Amino acid sequence: MEFAFTEDQEAFRDSVKRFVDEKSTTSDVRRLMATEKGYDENVWKTLSNELALTGLIIPEEFGGAGFGAIELGIVMEQFGRSLICAPYLSSSVMAASALLVNGNDDNRHAWLPSIADGTRKATLAVSEQSGWWDTKEIKAQAIKNQDEYLISGGKRFVVDAHVSDFLIVAAQSEAGLSLFIVDTKDDQVAIQLEQGMDETRKICTVDLDNASAQTLGNEGEADLEDVLNISSVALAHEMVGGAQKMLDSAIEYTKLRVQFGRSISSFQAIKHRLADLLLEVELAKSACYHAAYAIDHQENRSQAASHAKAQASEAYTNTAIQCIQLHGGVGFTWENDTHLWFKRAKSSEVFLGAPHEHRERMLLASGI
Amino acid sequence: MNTESACYWPAGYKMTENNIKENAQAWLEKNWSIDLSLLAWRTQLLESGWGVPSWPKEYFGLGLSQSESSDVDEVFAEMGAIGAAHSGVRMLAAATLLEHANDSQKHRYLPGIITGAEAWCQLFSEPGSGSDLAGATTKAEREGDEWIVNGQKVWTTSAHHADFGLLLARTNWDKPKHQGLTFFVLDMRQPGVEVRQLKQMNGHASFNEVFFTDARIPHQNLVGTEENGWPVAITTLAHERRSFDRNRDGGGIMKKTGPIYDEYRKEIEVANEPYRWYPQRAGRVDLIVERARQTGSIKDPVIRQEIAKLLMLSESAQWTAARARAAQRAGKPQGPEGSLGKLAASNIARMASKVHTMITGSDAMLTGENSPMEGVIAEILVSVPAVSIAGGTDEIQKNIIAERVLEMPKETRFDNGPFKDVPRNQA
Numbered sequence: 001m002e003f004a005f006t007e008d009q010e011a012f013r014d015s016v017k018r019f020v021d022e023k024s025t026t027s028d029v030r031r032l033m034a035t036e037k038g039y040d041e042n043v044w045k046t047l048s049n050e051l052a053l054t055g056l057i058i059p060e061e062f063g064g065a066g067f068g069a070i071e072l073g074i075v076m077e078q079f080g081r082s083l084i085c086a087p088y089l090s091s092s093v094m095a096a097s098a099l100l101v102n103g104n105d106d107n108r109h110a111w112l113p114s115i116a117d118g119t120r121k122a123t124l125a126v127s128e129q130s131g132w133w134d135t136k137e138i139k140a141q142a143i144k145n146q147d148e149y150l151i152s153g154g155k156r157f158v159v160d161a162h163v164s165d166f167l168i169v170a171a172q173s174e175a176g177l178s179l180f181i182v183d184t185k186d187d188q189v190a191i192q193l194e195q196g197m198d199e200t201r202k203i204c205t206v207d208l209d210n211a212s213a214q215t216l217g218n219e220g221e222a223d224l225e226d227v228l229n230i231s232s233v234a235l236a237h238e239m240v241g242g243a244q245k246m247l248d249s250a251i252e253y254t255k256l257r258v259q260f261g262r263s264i265s266s267f268q269a270i271k272h273r274l275a276d277l278l279l280e281v282e283l284a285k286s287a288c289y290h291a292a293y294a295i296d297h298q299e300n301r302s303q304a305a306s307h308a309k310a311q312a313s314e315a316y317t318n319t320a321i322q323c324i325q326l327h328g329g330v331g332f333t334w335e336n337d338t339h340l341w342f343k344r345a346k347s348s349e350v351f352l353g354a355p356h357e358h359r360e361r362m363l364l365a366s367g368i
Numbered sequence: 369m370n371t372e373s374a375c376y377w378p379a380g381y382k383m384t385e386n387n388i389k390e391n392a393q394a395w396l397e398k399n400w401s402i403d404l405s406l407l408a409w410r411t412q413l414l415e416s417g418w419g420v421p422s423w424p425k426e427y428f429g430l431g432l433s434q435s436e437s438s439d440v441d442e443v444f445a446e447m448g449a450i451g452a453a454h455s456g457v458r459m460l461a462a463a464t465l466l467e468h469a470n471d472s473q474k475h476r477y478l479p480g481i482i483t484g485a486e487a488w489c490q491l492f493s494e495p496g497s498g499s500d501l502a503g504a505t506t507k508a509e510r511e512g513d514e515w516i517v518n519g520q521k522v523w524t525t526s527a528h529h530a531d532f533g534l535l536l537a538r539t540n541w542d543k544p545k546h547q548g549l550t551f552f553v554l555d556m557r558q559p560g561v562e563v564r565q566l567k568q569m570n571g572h573a574s575f576n577e578v579f580f581t582d583a584r585i586p587h588q589n590l591v592g593t594e595e596n597g598w599p600v601a602i603t604t605l606a607h608e609r610r611s612f613d614r615n616r617d618g619g620g621i622m623k624k625t626g627p628i629y630d631e632y633r634k635e636i637e638v639a640n641e642p643y644r645w646y647p648q649r650a651g652r653v654d655l656i657v658e659r660a661r662q663t664g665s666i667k668d669p670v671i672r673q674e675i676a677k678l679l680m681l682s683e684s685a686q687w688t689a690a691r692a693r694a695a696q697r698a699g700k701p702q703g704p705e706g707s708l709g710k711l712a713a714s715n716i717a718r719m720a721s722k723v724h725t726m727i728t729g730s731d732a733m734l735t736g737e738n739s740p741m742e743g744v745i746a747e748i749l750v751s752v753p754a755v756s757i758a759g760g761t762d763e764i765q766k767n768i769i770a771e772r773v774l775e776m777p778k779e780t781r782f783d784n785g786p787f788k789d790v791p792r793n794q795a
Contacts, residue, residue, distance in 0.1 A: 003687065003690045003691040003693075003694040004691070004694035004695055004697070004698045004700070251774055251776070254776075255776065255777075262780070263777055265776045265777055266776070266777040266778065266779060266780070267779075268763075268766075268767065268779060270776075271766065271767065271770035271771070271774075271776050272763065272766040272767075272770065274770055274774055274776070275711070275765070275766035275767075275769040275770045275773075275774070276711075276766070278704055278708070278769060278773065278774065279708045279711050279712060279715070279769075282688055282704055282708055283681065283684040283685060283688055283708075283712065284684070285688075286684045286685075286687035286688040286690075286691055287680065287683075287684045287687065289687070289691070290683075290684075290687045307680050307683070307684075310676070310680065311680050311684060356673055359672075359673055359676035359677065359680070360669075360672060360673070360676070362676055362679075362680070363672055363675065363676050363679075366679075368657055368666065368672075368675070
């Protein structure tokens, strides 16, 4: 397995980094997180039209760039570092991968091009009780009604549903667990924006009451495992990007802060903790890069994805907590930016499955 | 290749990357014989340059690059030919002497290193200076053409069968500590040198204490220049980690039959004896799942979580090492991932020891033949504490990472003045 990024990939990383550094400063993040919509339409257009990132993992025949999980990881790492406010994970990753994994050719031609060019946004509605995708938990019902289906049920932890044009909903039909496309403008769809602890990523509850739906892929054959794999690996990259930011921020601050007549970065108590954090972040990055490779090469995907998700979650939460600690009192203030990443770390830790759930999934996928 | 050394190919024949392997093969076909004694064979390696092809031509090598040298190793392995002696501290001694010794020292000592006729040990650590090696207090005093050595070294692998030692000793107490040290080659076989085995908490005795009472060193054995011993010691230390990777056993030499192979196996056995417990020191992650299945604890959800954490840590550390290697191959500057391996290994070993204990339960109270896996599990538990100490403690590793990778400032020092005034351990 090759563990070095190519020169093209490094150049791609630089261009994404330049974009987020310019368009997503912490004052941009603070401004947008306070809005209900939660993102900037102009930035989204740049993301779609100029950088062509919205269609990054969508094949060229459906209007995308046709890249894989490694390039997606590069983007997500930078997005995690900058906390950019955009419905990217929901639409370009989760909805796109659900369509790619499950959709037939008609579905893909119908829905992917508009996700790829950013003109429509979509999201994935699976969870009912917890953010963890235990498909046995899914109780939403789809009933056939002439040439369409009617779906009833409640979905929770649906990211960006309030700004999405359509939903991909997991529901039980006569044939078993299936995926459906539902238009958010349908009167029978009620979307409520929840009060998320992490204000930079908007979470909704969706109630469907006989909402009209079309099938996505074959009825009764919904594959959510691979969608979870692709989404978890993307989220894990976002998390290590955030963890790196927290580590950089802690190092920068301790170098500036003077107490007892010396820079606190000269104390071994501080140096050793940062060395430990560097190790933790680098190990989590390796798990992410390995997982992206595994996704692209179809090797042990569930095992690698759950490994990355669990380890990135722990690394992010830990670096964020330590970053607050190393800032001292100022780290606990609203004015200091650290809490923005801390809250993203906490919500990402449990979204798509908490670390202990992914550890168990990793073991099972490895035959242990 | 000129005609001064190893002239078995026509004059003017230029060795290129493509024909290095052919040349090595041709030379081996002509010279390699399992009927020779190990020493006789290695004497041929010494004289031809094929024993240490990456060394300079004037000092028993062929001046090949590292990658060319690896090609030669491959040919040796394919042909089942034994290479130059490379076990123990000898390669550290060789690297140090090649860089810092004078011409006559090189001619005196390098041949015995290559043939394996002479064994070496490293006399650096002392009871009073472990992490702080430059705080050595073993003293050498000039007396005519000789230096008289008094003091004590410790953690000396193979001192009990070494012919020579690489000695770091203090020759000036008025200068700051790094500037008062001198590097010597010490003859271990003399009345003033006493070697005692040091028994460890795991029952093995892999190291020695070495006591000097008026031990003598001829002045001509001073390596480099007087009071410039620290940079020489740094060279030795820089090669310490690399040397143990070297192994020419690719062709299954250890399994071959014949007197020369028997001699070789004996040499390796003696060299490896101190390291028999090293796999256990690293925590034996490879045994975890098998053991959990045997004991049934694989069904315990709490233990499963710990197993998963351990496996993830261990695999991620391997991938991190792979990232460092890939970056190196691509010619990129070393990233942080390269300096983290030792610290990761400590964390993995400690966690593995904890998980082995959970899996083993009350049987972890036992040791010896009747204990789990004929004592291997017990040996893990009592060997893991070494891994975060040997070869640079975790604390020193973290300082290195913080200072060199994260560019954080050094701690305030209290050992800058003349060494005689620096606070140190009581003898």
